Amino acid sequence: MRPTRRSLVRLSNIDKRFGNGVLALQGLNLEIGEHEFLSLLGPSGCGKSTALRLIAELGEPTSGSIDWMGRDERSSVHEIGFVFQEPTLMPWANVFDNVYLPLRLKHISRSKAEPDVESSLAMVGLTGFEKSYPRELSGGMKMRVSIARALVTRPRILLMDEPFAALDEITRLKLNNDLMDLWHRQSWTVVFVTHSVYESVYLSSRIAVMTTRPGRVMAEHRVNMPYPRTEDYRTSGLYNDYCRNVSRSLARAMGEEEA
Amino acid sequence: MSEEAPRQRDRSERIERWARVILPATIGTLTLVAWDLVVRINQIPHFILPGPLLVAQSLWNDWGTLLPALLVTLRITFSALAVAVIGGVGLAILFAQSKWVEISFFPYAVVLQVTPIIAIAPLILIYVDNTHVALLICAWIVAFFPILSNTTLGLNSADHNLVNLFQLYGASRWQMLRYLRIPAAMPYFLGGLRIAGGLSLIGSVVAEFAAGTAGQGSGLAFRILEAGYRLNIPRMFAALVLISVTGILIFMFFTLLSHLALRRWHESAVKREN
Numbered sequence: 001m002r003p004t005r006r007s008l009v010r011l012s013n014i015d016k017r018f019g020n021g022v023l024a025l026q027g028l029n030l031e032i033g034e035h036e037f038l039s040l041l042g043p044s045g046c047g048k049s050t051a052l053r054l055i056a057e058l059g060e061p062t063s064g065s066i067d068w069m070g071r072d073e074r075s076s077v078h079e080i081g082f083v084f085q086e087p088t089l090m091p092w093a094n095v096f097d098n099v100y101l102p103l104r105l106k107h108i109s110r111s112k113a114e115p116d117v118e119s120s121l122a123m124v125g126l127t128g129f130e131k132s133y134p135r136e137l138s139g140g141m142k143m144r145v146s147i148a149r150a151l152v153t154r155p156r157i158l159l160m161d162e163p164f165a166a167l168d169e170i171t172r173l174k175l176n177n178d179l180m181d182l183w184h185r186q187s188w189t190v191v192f193v194t195h196s197v198y199e200s201v202y203l204s205s206r207i208a209v210m211t212t213r214p215g216r217v218m219a220e221h222r223v224n225m226p227y228p229r230t231e232d233y234r235t236s237g238l239y240n241d242y243c244r245n246v247s248r249s250l251a252r253a254m255g256e257e258e259a
Numbered sequence: 260m261s262e263e264a265p266r267q268r269d270r271s272e273r274i275e276r277w278a279r280v281i282l283p284a285t286i287g288t289l290t291l292v293a294w295d296l297v298v299r300i301n302q303i304p305h306f307i308l309p310g311p312l313l314v315a316q317s318l319w320n321d322w323g324t325l326l327p328a329l330l331v332t333l334r335i336t337f338s339a340l341a342v343a344v345i346g347g348v349g350l351a352i353l354f355a356q357s358k359w360v361e362i363s364f365f366p367y368a369v370v371l372q373v374t375p376i377i378a379i380a381p382l383i384l385i386y387v388d389n390t391h392v393a394l395l396i397c398a399w400i401v402a403f404f405p406i407l408s409n410t411t412l413g414l415n416s417a418d419h420n421l422v423n424l425f426q427l428y429g430a431s432r433w434q435m436l437r438y439l440r441i442p443a444a445m446p447y448f449l450g451g452l453r454i455a456g457g458l459s460l461i462g463s464v465v466a467e468f469a470a471g472t473a474g475q476g477s478g479l480a481f482r483i484l485e486a487g488y489r490l491n492i493p494r495m496f497a498a499l500v501l502i503s504v505t506g507i508l509i510f511m512f513f514t515l516l517s518h519l520a521l522r523r524w525h526e527s528a529v530k531r532e533n
């Protein structure tokens with residue numbers, strides 16, 4: 001395991017109440033370390049997406065603070081890559097233009113951006129599909145375009161909101177491995193929202209378990225297993241032990257709020 | 260069996276394609292024949308109901324007066340449509356910039372829409388000296404609203420997550436408009452344009468009627484009125500046919516335009532292979 005060297009962003013005592021009165025988060029504390037693969041695990045509706053959006057500065061917390069370390073906040077925004085639960089592509093633009101978008105918004109010319117777009121497409125294995133339109137792609141391919149778009153700015157932190165939830169198991173496993181591989185090679189920080197215990201144990205170096213709404217982090221698990229992880233890991237007894245522990249703590253996190 | 264299925268589907272598709280042409284054409288021909296028979300058998304005089312052949316003949320003979328009239332009507336129609344597009348899209352973009360502007364002005368756009376054009380045309384003709392400009396204004400009033408309301412709807416219909424994505428990358432207002440809201444609004448705008456094209460023709464014809472023979476207008480409606488006074492019913496019909504055909508052509512033109520603009524991506528224009 002790569003040791004967590006220093007903390008990148010810290011969320012302290014976050015409350016988030018929406019305009020309609022729903023209290024989505026209450027007293028959320030979370031620290032994200034540089035280069036770690038952190039999974040945010042919790043039941044549906046517990047505020048995972050809300051927390052992720054707050055980190056991306058899409059919306060403000062009602063109270064509490066989000067502190068970025070060692071960088072001024074404004075520039076940090078451009079170093080975030082965000083992958084939504086849905087592919088969220090522009091249907092009128094082809095694959096190239098969809099991936100080019102973040103650079104275009106930063107006024108980088110098409111010819112100057114081309115190498116970055118190409119290398120980012122290569123990372124997700126979509127070289128040759130530049131001219132295709134989203135409707136001509138399968139669900140898994142659309143998701144990969146969406147990931148390529150998040151990677152094109154070379155973000156230091158990648159926020160992913162259940163990116164593979166809508167995919168079939170085979171594609172999901174494949175993309176899991178691809179993502180883990182990329183992360184391992186590129187030394188990014190990944191925050192990965194999921195409600196799958198198995199997925200989180202397979203991928204992450206650390207798992208934060210959230211309670212039911214109003215959500216907060218109730219338990220954290222470190223997964224001390226070296227990368228690259230393979231199918232052997234997924235069938236090992238150690239993997240099962242981790243899954244059991246995380247499942248228990250998830251059950252506790254859900255039970256506590258209901259009691 | 261499994262190899263037969265696609266061939267069978269191909270065949271039924273081909274049949275449907277032909278049916279789309281043949282069936283309406285047959286209905287049209289039958290109607291014309293029936294019309295002709297009714298006129299002949301009952302010996303209806305020409306100044307009450309001319310037969311289709313006579314209408315065609317008068318279309319041919321009066322082409323010299325009808326064509327310039329058609330051009331006049333077309334000029335008003337398309338200039339009104341152009342102004343409606345510029346005004347409608349411009350205002351819609353303004354609305355998209357600020358909720359307050361939209362709240363302030365949208366009700367008045369609705370007032371323009373719900374007031375029957377035939378009721379305000381005489382007023383406009385009184386206040387505006389230049390008949391041509393008055394006709395233009397009338398046609399514009401009818402064509403303007405579908406463009407405004409459709410484009411406004413379209414500009415606001417961009418996917419919320421995409422809006423968030425643009426915010427995340429610090430997109431300016433202009434970039435948001437240029438790369439997100441305008442493309443998202445295209446299908447809506449083109450739908451509005453298709454309706455507005457037909458409406459601006461109707462608007463200009465109605466306004467010409469209101470202007471009547473008093474105006475120095477010489478569009479198709481003016482020719483219809485004139486022919487009416489002279490009891491030249493075949494020519495009335497010929498002018499009517501010309502207006503209808505023009506309307507259909509305008510509609511088809513914008514349908515094609517919309518198809519070409521959207522065929523790469525929008526559900527309405529995409530031919531899906533299953």
Ligand SMILES: Nc1ncnc2c1ncn2[C@@H]1O[C@H](COP(=O)(O)OP(=O)(O)OP(=O)(O)O)[C@@H](O)[C@H]1O
Pocket residue numbers: 018019020022023024042043044045046047048049050051195213
């Ligand atoms: N824009 C909003 N306005 C009002 N309430 C909201 C809004 N967004 C989310 N909520 C509410 O906040 C709560 C948390 O929502 P959130 O989307 O963060 O859950 P989640 O953990 O991501 O769930 P899921 O796993 O189903 O995606 C939910 O009860 C939801 O109804």
Ligand SMILES: [Mg+2]
Pocket residue numbers: 048049050085161162
């Ligand atoms: Mg969610």
